[in-house]
Every structure is written in structure tokens, then in C-alpha cells.
Amino acid sequence: MLKPKIEQHIKTFKGDQVALHKEEKEYVEKHQLLEGGMTIVEKDAEARFTDAYIERSDKEFENLIAVETSEFLHQPLTFLKTNKKEFIYLESKWFELIGVDAVSLEVDDLFGTYEALLGLKLQKKYDKVIRSYLQAELQGENAKFALIFSAEDGLWNFNFSLNDVKGFTEDMTIGEAYQFIYQFLFKLMEEIEEK
Structure with a gap:
């Protein structure tokens, strides 16, 4: 892996x-x-996503609003709360390295939490290891995530709330939030590899 x-x-x-x-x-x-x-x-951690492909899109119809440069990653994460009808889509060679196709980031309309949505390129047999990691790493009794295997795509559709991950703070920039997501997923892949 x-x-x-x-x-x-x-x-x-x-x-x-x-x-x-x-x-x-x-x-x-x-x-x-x-x-x-x-x-x-x-x-430098800040340099990880300098060559990433970044889109801002409308949540309702998924219409492209803008293709952004890496400068956009310096925006405060609260940009998503100010622009609740938008989501950010980011593709990077670094996510490919850990078996993730891309990561979208948005604010949940109902709960106001920051949500990461992604496709995890792992076989279905890793179900128990993935769930065990998430139950151990996500904080709080109401920690939420959605993990559904798509046999058609051969990957896990995986959504989780950043608010439930230890160390998360709303004071991050968008780039820091993506780095935070990367660290969380990298540890998940290490855990799977060791099992």
C-alpha cells in the first residue's frame, strides 16, 4: 500500500x-x-498542495464557480461558513500517494460542521480495520462518518466531520485543513498496512 x-x-x-x-x-x-x-x-508542510488542482463549486448543482490557484489555500477555513452554498474540490499527487482520488471540503448545512468527502481506494476486505481506526480516532459520542463501499467504482465513499478529529480548530486556513485531512488519512493508511 x-x-x-x-x-x-x-x-x-x-x-x-x-x-x-x-x-x-x-x-x-x-x-x-x-x-x-x-x-x-x-x-515545508505549506508547500504540499502548491501544485494541486482546486475548484470552487456550487453545492446544489455542482456548477463550477472558479478554478483556484494555490494562493486560495491561504484563505481562512471560515470562508466555507461565509459561503455555505459552495464546496472546495482538491486533487493532488499527494492524495494519490495514499490511495485517495480527491477530497472535497464543505460546511454541513444542518449542523454547521466541516465535512471532508472523498473516495478511498481500498478493497472491501479492509472494512473492519477502517471502522476500528475511525472509532478510535474520532472524538465524541456523536462522532459521525459515512463509509460505504461502491463495488461499481471499487472504492470507499467516505465522509467525516473534521470537527470530530482531535486537534481540529476552525482557526485553520483552507490549506492547513487539507494538510490536517492528509495527516489523518496517512495515519489511516499506516494502520491498515500494519494490520
């Missing part, structure tokens, strides 16, 4: 330095994936 994808990512670097973000760096060190003489240069 993670290991072959991260090994492949490392092979894309020429020379003796590999530039990785914190999560991948820790994973590489833990699993001793670097060949002799190679060193890791840690990349």
Missing part, C-alpha cells in the same frame, strides 16, 4: 537528496527505505 508507492516516489529523485514532507519522512525513516548515502530534506 504505502510502502511501494513511497519507494516509487523516492526513485523519482536524482542525486543523494530526497525532499519529503514530515509524514513521508517519518515513514521512510521508520521503515528504513533509503539506500546508502541518501539524505532526506524535509519540505
Whole structure:
């Protein structure tokens, strides 16, 4: 799962330095994936999604409002509360690395919580491991998530509330929220790989 994808990512670097973000760096060190003489240069977390494809769309009809640059990620997360009829869609090579096709982010109309919606590229057999991770990591008695396997697409349709994830704060920027989602999903993939 993670290991072959991260090994492949490392092979894309020429020379003796590999530039990785914190999560991948820790994973590489833990699993001793670097060949002799190679060193890791840690990349700034803020730079993770600089080359992402970002759309703002209307929730009701999914009409495109704008294709945004990475500068949009510096907007406060509360942008979504001010613009409740919109959602943000983000595609990134980093989400591909962890088996996620893309992540949409919106505010729930009824509860006012921040919701992440995504497709998780995992086989159906991982159902128990995924649910166990979510029950352990999501906080509160009313922690909510939706996890449904689509045999047609071969992936899990997965929605969860950021408000239920330990460490979440509404004071984040949109970019920090996406980084927060990435960290949560990276840990999920590590958990699955270890089981």
C-alpha cells in the first residue's frame, strides 16, 4: 500500500537528496527505505498542495464557480461558513500517494460542521480495520462518518466531520485543513498496512 508507492516516489529523485514532507519522512525513516548515502530534506508542510488542482463549486448543482490557484489555500477555513452554498474540490499527487482520488471540503448545512468527502481506494476486505481506526480516532459520542463501499467504482465513499478529529480548530486556513485531512488519512493508511 504505502510502502511501494513511497519507494516509487523516492526513485523519482536524482542525486543523494530526497525532499519529503514530515509524514513521508517519518515513514521512510521508520521503515528504513533509503539506500546508502541518501539524505532526506524535509519540505515545508505549506508547500504540499502548491501544485494541486482546486475548484470552487456550487453545492446544489455542482456548477463550477472558479478554478483556484494555490494562493486560495491561504484563505481562512471560515470562508466555507461565509459561503455555505459552495464546496472546495482538491486533487493532488499527494492524495494519490495514499490511495485517495480527491477530497472535497464543505460546511454541513444542518449542523454547521466541516465535512471532508472523498473516495478511498481500498478493497472491501479492509472494512473492519477502517471502522476500528475511525472509532478510535474520532472524538465524541456523536462522532459521525459515512463509509460505504461502491463495488461499481471499487472504492470507499467516505465522509467525516473534521470537527470530530482531535486537534481540529476552525482557526485553520483552507490549506492547513487539507494538510490536517492528509495527516489523518496517512495515519489511516499506516494502520491498515500494519494490520
